[in-house]
Amino acid sequence: MTEDTREDEARRDERILAQARADFARAREAGREDRQAAAEDLRFARLGEQWPEAIRRARELEGRPCLTLNRLPAFIRQVVNEARQNRPAITCHPVDSAADPATAEVLNGLIRNIEQSSDADVAYDTALDFAVTCGFGVFRINARAPETGGEDLDLVIERVADPFTVYGDPDSLAADSSDWDVAFVTRRMDRRAFAARWPGAEAVDFEDEDLAGAGGRIEGGSQVRLVEFWRREAVERSLITLTDGQEMEAEVFEARRPFLEAAGLAPAGPPRTAPGVRVVQRILSGAAVLETVDWPGKFIPLVPVYGEEIRVDGRRRLRGLVRDARDAQRMFNYWRTTSTELVALAPKAPFIGRKGAFDTDQAKWTTANSQTHAFIEYDGPEPPHRQPFAGVPAGALQEALNAADDLKSIMGLHDASLGARSNETSGKAILARQREGDVSTFHYIDNLSRAIRHAGRILIDLIPQVYSVPRVVRIVGLDGESEMKPVNQEIITQERDEQTDELREIAKIYDLTSGRYDLTVAAGPSFASLRQESASQMIELIRAYPDAAPVVGDLLVKNLDWPGAEEIAERMRKAMGLNEDGEPQGGGADPQTQQAQQALQQMSAALQEMQQRYRALEQDKSLEARKLEIDAFEAETKRLSAQTRETRLPAGVYTG
Known part of the structure; x- marks a missing residue:
């Protein structure tokens, strides 16, 4: 490498670093308030840091209790586990004439295989858990070589364990952030691993005031801070129109030329240029651009999952389930602590007596509330006595109950939704109250569906680029069964003609690179x-x-x-x-099968005949019972008629 080339690369790296620092500063400033509030929500709900530090320290110095009865995780799990039972599923549909319904089914099976092999459910659940707790979570899509080796890449869905490491585009307006043009992912790397991966590169932290806070910069430490800088840029694409009318990028056509020519497809004319976008991933340190990767898709493969989204003063604000419930949780902690403190101190009420009554056995009287003594002597005619116990603090307990009800009302999750007994007695009333809780928190599950829809859009965009050559892929069906399918190549199958009952060969092609496909996402049970x-x-x-x-x-x-x-x-x-x-x-x-079918038909016919006879017998029994009832009614009528005649005849008249 010449000296001029090194200088050009250095100037290029400096321009990229300057651009990255400016974009990062904007992204950091736009989300500063949300990130601070989200961190407080996370520590409040998950770590139980629910007492103000000054109050907690003062109570500890006085030896007073400072209880934390955290009810928030149960509400969070209710929403997250509801989504786990009704996980959204991606379904592809053909859009244009070049798309094929059979290929759409292969795409569906391939996406299910990607989700299954990369544990996508863990990524979805982690992102939703953060979204419910503090307002936002993230998962990502990556392309990596399989563990068995080989040049072919596989798409995977990965979880982001810490969403605070992701900074999105401050200018985004889309509900699913599909319009992100810039994004950052910060990460730490061991200095020895850094030196092994980029020999000769200077291990300098990517500096920023937000990253250099508490626990940020470690001078001479064992780790170095890096940044993934994602940027979507406008480019001119070179498109080739094939003889069947479909358009394809020139690079993809060259990579698949043998397969396309074997299928009888060729360019219908010279390439043409069209506006397009490309996504570039750069890994930056504080001193240089360490890697540059041209991402094959047109979307930044970072998928945020939002809680509640509100726009105030032109800025997106994000909130979770915990934000409005923090004060009610603090009140619950305070009143439960107060009632516990009052009840615990009741047996420790001081002894009251006249002056000088405690001179004898003074040491025992001093420890009477903390130690057990066989006897204690006193001075004077009357023994000292305690103040009577005032009883359980009903006011504090009632306030604790009020705070618990406030928690349920704020989050819209009542006793029926949490599986506890409530005032409802009928099953219909319980289901109605459960449905009320599901509706009040459904927007979290719906936002997860939006995020998974965007993830499916990214996968449909990436599959033609990553799975562009003839290969055999595994697809997973709706029933969970998997099978291997050859794609991007002609396969010969045998099918029986329904009219002639003869086997014939049919050529099929599952071409993942042609046609346009759309998708839908529906939530349903597993x-x-x-x-x-x-x-x-x-x-x-x-x-x-x-x-x-x-x-x-x-x-x-x-x-x-x-x-x-x-x-x-x-x-x-x-x-x-x-x-x-x-x-x-x-x-x-075969004959045995035919005999079995005939026996089955005979048994079915016999069963129908027996059912008819049974119904006839039932009818006969009912007629016989009706006849007996009529006879009894006629006999009773004759008896009453005879009695009436005897009563009306004059005395001495013979009626025989």
């Missing part, structure tokens, strides 16, 4: 819950309509959670002459 619910509903269907048992029996067994359910379902399908997809097998069933 797959295990869905399977249990499906089995329960099918059982109810069979009870109401027994004839449906032969039709849905294999599906019912498949959804039951017991060992061997899959094998039993497969045997039932074979007995019914069906394949794995539930369709009739080609060529008909």
Whole structure:
């Protein structure tokens, strides 16, 4: 490298560092108040730092109790665990003519595999927990080589354990922050690891007044502070129009030229330029640009999850569930501490007696409230006595109850939502109160759905770039079963013609790089819950309509959670002459299967006949009972008629 080249790189690095410091200062200043309040919320709710420091120190010096009965984590877990039971799912849909519904299903399975293999549920739950507690959380999307090695990259969804390390774009207006043009992620790195990764680079902290606060800068320490500087920049893209009408970037076309030419696709004309964006990730120290990475997508892969978003004076303000409940929690702590203190001090009321009554055994009288003595002598005719116990402090206990009710009212989560007994007695009333709590906190779950929708948008944008060459990927179905699918290459499958019943070869291509796809995100119960619910509903269907048992029996067994359910379902399908997809097998069933089907039909017919006979017998019994009732009524009528005639006839008249 020549001296001029080094000077050019140094000047370029200095310009980038200056730009990064200016952008970071704006991002830091825009979120300063939110970050300070969020840190206080986090320490208040999670670490239990709920007493003002001056009051706590004064009470400790006086030897007085300073209790913290933290009720906030239960409310936070109620909201977060509700989201865990109804986790949002990403579903892709084809948009244009180049998109394919079958390829959309492969995309859905690939995204489910990305979420499963990278523990995306941990990333989602961590971000939501921070959003509920202090107003915002973050997760990120990354591309990394698989652990087994190889050149192909895989997309992963990673959690951000500390959202305070992320600084977003202060000019963002989108609800999901999909319009971020700049972002920062601060991190610490061991100096030995720094020297091994960037030999010869100077280990200088990225300096900023916000980062150099308490515990920030460590002079001569073992760690160095770095910054990921993400920036989205406007560029000119070179696009190639193929013979089938779809457009593709020139770089992607060159990478996939053999596959495209084999499929009969070629450029329909010279490349054209169009405005576009590119995302660049730079890792900065305080002295140089250590790495520059051209990110393949058009979105910054940092996804924030917000709590409550409010715009005041043109600035986004973020709040969590804890912010308005802090005063009520402090009141609860104070009144419970006061009642505890009053009750605890009641047995320690001082002894009262005349002057000189305590001269004898003075040492024992001094320790009478803290030690046990067999006897204590006194001077004078009358023994000293205590003031009587005034009773449990009802006022303090009532104020504590009021503070507890204030907590529930502020957060909208009442006893029914927390699983405790309340005034509701009927199941409908309890469900209505639970639904009221769910509605009052639903915006947190909805904001998580927005964040996951943006994450799906990022994945759909990245998949054609990362999975651009022919390869075999694993996809995961809705039932949790996985299979391997070749993508971006022609595959030959055999299918049976329904009319001729002959096997024929069909060429399929799951091309992840062509077509446009949109997505939807819907929150619903987990797959295990869905399977249990499906089995329960099918059982109810069979009870109401027994004839449906032969039709849905294999599906019912498949959804039951017991060992061997899959094998039993497969045997039932074979007995019914069906394949794995539930369709009739080609060529008909074997003789044994036909005999089993005939026996099943005969049993079903016999069952219907027995049901008809039973209904007829029931009808006959009812007619017989009705006839006996009529006969009894006629007999009673005749008896009453005879009595009436005897009463009306004159005495001595013979009626025989």
